[in-house]
Amino acid sequence: MYGYQLRSEFEAYTGGAWPLNIGQVYTTLERLERDGLVAITRPGGGDGGDRPVAAAGSGGREHKYYAITRAGRDALRDWFEATAGDEPPPRDELLSKVLLALAGGREHALAVVTRQRTALTAALQARRRALRSTSTSPGNGAAALAPTLVADALVSRAEADLRWLDLCEARLAQLSPPAGNGATRSDDQGEP
Amino acid sequence: MNVNELAMRAPTIELRDVVKVYGSGPAGVRALDRVSLAVAPGEFVAISGPSASGKSTLLHLAGGLDGPTSGTVAVGGEDLAHLRPAELARVRRRQVGYVFQRYNLVASLTAVENVMLPLEFGGMPTRQARDAAVAAIERVGISRPFDRFPDDLSGGERQRVAIARAIAGDRDAILADEPTGALDTITGDLVIELLAELAAAGTSVVLVTHEPRFATWADRVVFMRDGRIVDESVPAAPPSPPEASVEAVPS
Numbered sequence: 001m002y003g004y005q006l007r008s009e010f011e012a013y014t015g016g017a018w019p020l021n022i023g024q025v026y027t028t029l030e031r032l033e034r035d036g037l038v039a040i041t042r043p044g045g046g047d048g049g050d051r052p053v054a055a056a057g058s059g060g061r062e063h064k065y066y067a068i069t070r071a072g073r074d075a076l077r078d079w080f081e082a083t084a085g086d087e088p089p090p091r092d093e094l095l096s097k098v099l100l101a102l103a104g105g106r107e108h109a110l111a112v113v114t115r116q117r118t119a120l121t122a123a124l125q126a127r128r129r130a131l132r133s134t135s136t137s138p139g140n141g142a143a144a145l146a147p148t149l150v151a152d153a154l155v156s157r158a159e160a161d162l163r164w165l166d167l168c169e170a171r172l173a174q175l176s177p178p179a180g181n182g183a184t185r186s187d188d189q190g191e192p
Numbered sequence: 193m194n195v196n197e198l199a200m201r202a203p204t205i206e207l208r209d210v211v212k213v214y215g216s217g218p219a220g221v222r223a224l225d226r227v228s229l230a231v232a233p234g235e236f237v238a239i240s241g242p243s244a245s246g247k248s249t250l251l252h253l254a255g256g257l258d259g260p261t262s263g264t265v266a267v268g269g270e271d272l273a274h275l276r277p278a279e280l281a282r283v284r285r286r287q288v289g290y291v292f293q294r295y296n297l298v299a300s301l302t303a304v305e306n307v308m309l310p311l312e313f314g315g316m317p318t319r320q321a322r323d324a325a326v327a328a329i330e331r332v333g334i335s336r337p338f339d340r341f342p343d344d345l346s347g348g349e350r351q352r353v354a355i356a357r358a359i360a361g362d363r364d365a366i367l368a369d370e371p372t373g374a375l376d377t378i379t380g381d382l383v384i385e386l387l388a389e390l391a392a393a394g395t396s397v398v399l400v401t402h403e404p405r406f407a408t409w410a411d412r413v414v415f416m417r418d419g420r421i422v423d424e425s426v427p428a429a430p431p432s433p434p435e436a437s438v439e440a441v442p443s
Contacts, residue, residue, distance in 0.1 A: 114415065118425045124408040125427035132388070155405075162404035170242045173417060 002044075002063035003029055015146030029066055037072035041065045094161055098168055106175050113172065117165040124158055202269060203230035204364045204396040205254045205288075210263035212249050212419075223249040225419040226263070231365070231398055236391035238399045238407035241416035247400045248369055250416070254398060255288045255367045256280055268364055285314035289358025289366045293373035295350040297342040297357075304329060304338040307357045316361065328360035329353065332386055348379035355386060365396040372406050384409045 001009075003025045010020060032038040044064030068076070094116060101112035131151065212224040224246045231237050231254075239247040252258045253265050256272045265272050267283050275283065297306045307325035312318060329338050332352040342350055351371055358366045368387060372380035384399070388409045391397045399410060407413045413425040 110417075114423050118413075118415065118423045119428070121404065121408065121413050121425040122428035124404075125410065125413065125425065126429070128408045129427055132385075159405050166240075166242065166402070166404065169417065173242070 001067070002065050004063070006066075013143055013146055015148075015150040017146075017150040032072065033066065037069060037075055038066045039069050041067045094165075098165075106172055106177065110169065110172050113165050113168045117162060117169070120158055120162055120165070124155065124162075127155065202233075203266075204233050204235075204268060205229075205231040205398065206264075206266045207250070207254060207260075208264045208266075210250075210253060210260045210265060212246075212253060212258075213261045222419055224253070224260070227419070227421055228263075229254075229414065229421065231396045233364070233396055234391055234394045235412065236388055236397045236399070236410045238401060238410035238413045239416060240401060240404070240407050240413055242402065245416040246419040247416050249419075251367050251369055251398060251400050254365075255290060256284050282314070285310055286361060287364045289355075289360075289363040291351070291354050291358045291366060291368040291371045293370040295342070295354040297350055297353060299342050302339040302341055303334065303345065303353045303356075306342070306353055307360050310357060311361050314361070321361075324360045324362075325356070328356040331359065331390075332356045346379075347375055348382060351375060351379075351383050352386065355383070355390075359390060359395065363395065365398065366390065367398050367400075369400045370402070371399070372401065372403065377405070380406060 004022065006029070007020045007022055007025045011018070029038060033040060042062070042065040044062050097116065098109065098113060101109040104112075207227055207229045210224050210227045211222065213220045213222050215221055223244075227246070227250060229237070229250070239250060241247045249258075253260055254267075256265070256267060259265070259273065268287055270279075270283070272280060272283065297303075298309065301309065304322065304325045307328055308318070308321040311321035311324055316324070326338060329352075332355050334349055334352050334356070342353070345353065351374075355366070355368075355371070358368075366387065371387075372383055375383060380403075384406045387397050387399060391411070397410075399406065401407055411426065414421055415423045415425070
């Protein structure tokens, strides 16, 4: 397989989620070859193993073909088998916003949570509309699922954020409201 | 449906300044605190909020299952407080349909008989009720035969029969309280998609859910907390570009 082909297949399998720069593909292949994870099976045309020019303009120069090596297969198997370990929480803008909003007190934090949740819900509503209007008929085979799984991943992560914001709201709501606040309810609050 | 279009049509269900207190005196619990909400014909509204936020109380009042302590609830432009009991029963049986988390199907009746039941209670002749029930079951996409019993149906099919029961006889509104509660995500998606299709065809839908995923089908998501509406969400404009939009918005 040559570099351009590899890029096309990668993009097809990942549902177009990560467009690759062809230059990156070539440098990565060179690095893998240096480390013995892939081997060159047919040298490209041109000057002594230099990377071929991108396919479109290559004008008759032959592609350099690569194949995975035994060590490469082992590394690949290790990668599939490895699972993500405990990591520190990712530095996440939403998380930071809510945590820092706590400094402003219950009402401020609730307002921040409410605002973030509404914006995220509105984005997901728009996305759902777009998905419904372009009802795609899934093709056959596992690889045809890729675009669906990519869309599911984005939506599921946003839903996880929404669930977390709901939880933030519930925990904040359990804190007793400040005395004398106009929002207090006569049935759960005595005279201040 | 376009939000502006919706706003121009007289509401199917309208709550105005509704307060609902359970119990009395200092022990009374204020379940709804001055809530106003209008649902237009063909509008799909989702009500989201934690337990005890008042969302189920709101749904009960909207369907005339209970009355407000103060404020007004109108269905089809009629103030429910001004209706005689027989008229209120007619509204509950003929104008509004209910869907619950537990499907509440009668095990000894077939799918089509379950759907016919409220129609016959409402005074519809059997033959007409059967035709209406068959039409409703076809509309929710249940495959034949219709004379299967609830135990022979999957969870998703049972909820579809329950929705057929809620829409049979051309109701103006469907009120659904956590209808996906017992379903997995893919089956739940199909049930909510069905509600969205019914809304697109002109039925007003009010969905109570605590699951953010299912709320996103709605034209409008209403967030409740402590008996009040704290915010509302309509689809973000412009419609998002296909990639990365979800990640880009919150920050």
